[in-house]
Amino acid sequence: MSVRLKVTEAIKQIAKEQHVTLPELTDGLSLHETGFDSLAFAILVARLEDELGVDPFTISEDAAFPATVGDFVRAYENVPA
Numbered sequence: 001m002s003v004r005l006k007v008t009e010a011i012k013q014i015a016k017e018q019h020v021t022l023p024e025l026t027d028g029l030s031l032h033e034t035g036f037d038s039l040a041f042a043i044l045v046a047r048l049e050d051e052l053g054v055d056p057f058t059i060s061e062d063a064a065f066p067a068t069v070g071d072f073v074r075a076y077e078n079v080p081a
Contacts, residue, residue: 003077006051011036011069014044027070034069054079 001009008025011034015022020035036044049055056075057065066072 003052004073007048007073007076008069010044010047010051014040014047018043025069027068027073029069030067031069031072048076052076 011025012022014020015035018036018040020040022034023029025034031041045055045057054076056079059079066075
């Protein structure tokens, strides 16, 4: 399963658990428009760290939190090996 698919599936699962109605997940969708609150994002990052073995937002001192779904996915796709 690709990193993109793992990230989007995790978003969908957490939305279901948190009773959030997601709009269509496109690369240009603002993360604010997903309906996730800070708890949902914290769960998402923790779950992805468990599944993928990395948190791209803590491995770099200058990492900025992404603005869109596409930016969020790329943060995980572009983690140095």
